[in-house]
Amino acid sequence: MLKPEHLRTLREVVRLGSFAAAANRLGYTSSAVSQQMAALERETGVRLFDRFAHSVLPTSAAEVLARQSETVLADIERMVATVQAVHRNSEPQIRLGLFPSFTDVLAGVMRDMEPEDRAGIRLSVAESSQLISRLGSGGDMDAAVVYQVGNTGLSWPSVLSRRWIAEDRYRLVLPRLWPDLSPYRAEQLVDLPWIMHHPASSDATLFEALFAHWRLHPRVVCHSDDFKITLSLIGAGLGAALIPDLALRGHGEDVVVVDVPWLNISRSIFTLVHPDRESARLQWLLDALTV
Numbered sequence: 039m040l041k042p043e044h045l046r047t048l049r050e051v052v053r054l055g056s057f058a059a060a061a062n063r064l065g066y067t068s069s070a071v072s073q074q075m076a077a078l079e080r081e082t083g084v085r086l087f088d089r090f091a092h093s094v095l096p097t098s099a100a101e102v103l104a105r106q107s108e109t110v111l112a113d114i115e116r117m118v119a120t121v122q123a124v125h126r127n128s129e130p131q132i133r134l135g136l137f138p139s140f141t142d143v144l145a146g147v148m149r150d151m152e153p154e155d156r157a158g159i160r161l162s163v164a165e166s167s168q169l170i171s172r173l174g175s176g177g178d179m180d181a182a183v184v185y186q187v188g189n190t191g192l193s194w195p196s197v198l199s200r201r202w203i204a205e206d207r208y209r210l211v212l213p214r215l216w217p218d219l220s221p222y223r224a225e226q227l228v229d230l231p232w233i234m235h236h237p238a239s240s241d242a243t244l245f246e247a248l249f250a251h252w253r254l255h256p257r258v259v260c261h262s263d264d265f266k267i268t269l270s271l272i273g274a275g276l277g278a279a280l281i282p283d284l285a286l287r288g289h290g291e292d293v294v295v296v297d298v299p300w301l302n303i304s305r306s307i308f309t310l311v312h313p314d315r316e317s318a319r320l321q322w323l324l325d326a327l328t329v
Contacts, residue, residue: 042114044078045107047071048086052096052104119152131158132320135169135182139265139285140307144183147326159323165263170194173312180315183327185305187244198310203328206282207304210296211289215275222298224252231259231277233268241305245280248303269293 050060057071064071079086086100096104136144141163148156162169166184173179174195185206186192194200210222219226228249234256235242241263249256259277262268265285272279273292282305286295309324 040078040081042111044074044081045103045111047074048078048100049104049107049111051075051087051094052100055093055096057094131160132181132317132323133160133162133179134320134323135162135164135172135179135184137166137169137183137185138163139282140183140185142287143284143327147323166192170310173198173310177312179312180317180320181309181311181324183307183309185307187241187303187305188247194310197313199313199316201309201311201324203307203309205304206284206307208280208282208301209286210278210298210301211269211272211281211286212278212294212296213272213275214292214294216294220296222296224254224298224300227278228254228256230257232256233260233262233271233277233279234258235263236261239263244303248301252300 047060047064047066050063051057051071054060054063057075058068060066061068061071066074075086082099082103084097084099084103086097086103088095088097144161148159162172162179166182166186169179169182169184170192171177173182183203184192184194210227212219216230234245260271262271265281268279268281269285269289271277273290280301280303284307289295309327311320311324
């Protein structure tokens with residue numbers, strides 16, 4: 039019986055013109071490629087190569103078999119993908135929660151999915167603390183993508199398994215309408231109008247500690263917990279803000295994003311999964327979401 043791996047090797051030998059080049063492309067040794075081609079010749083009963091001291095020349099039979107193998111290998115790959123999709127979709131629905139500025143990452147992953155892979159995924163978009171409350175015993179979610187700023191403002195049951203995804207660094211964002219403020223020293227910015235998170239939120243607590251470290255008291259003109267709204271207000275010239283990279287994806291030209299040395303803060307993004315609800319399909323989705 040013909041083996042798919044032998045057909046793949048034949049295809050590369052014919053395409054590249056040598057055992058050595060095919061071996062390098064496929065991660066084999068030249069000897070392994072030679073042995074595979076010899077086995078393929080025994081299976082077909084046909085001489086596939088004219089062998090010379092330092093090269094090989096595919097016969098017309100090898101070229102025909104290589105062309106036919108393209109169709110066979112494509113059919114095998116489609117068959118395997120179909121079986122894997124059926125296996126994933128035979129598992130229970132995935133009920134996933136995520137915080138608002140992570141939706142762009144999920145949307146990008148889902149755009150690349152086959153329709154059958156998207157089937158059965160149920161989403162909830164909310165702040166991290168709200169999502170965690172729905173992961174416990176009797177909760178309606180299997181897993182959640184959440185974030186934590188520093189080591190405060192968020193806690194979860196110890197039964198949940200935690201998996202790190204990324205560090206999401208904060209940037210200084212200013213209206214393009216404003217004059218150039220480089221080099222953007224902290225003391226330059228304190229008297230400017232600022233857009234901050236509502237007091238007592240995890241982000242606000244972090245920012246207050248940051249400004250206190252620099253002995254600064256920013257002039258707050260607006261409180262907003264929604265980064266998209268904040269970006270719109272910055273673009274309109276209302277004030278400056280600190281915004282993480284994920285929330286800056288696709289930002290408009292009406293804002294200036296600055297990476298300043300004194301602003302060395304980020305939020306940790308991770309998943310929390312209920313151990314009784316883990317599945318191969320859920321694990322596959324969480325792997326795809328790693329940024």
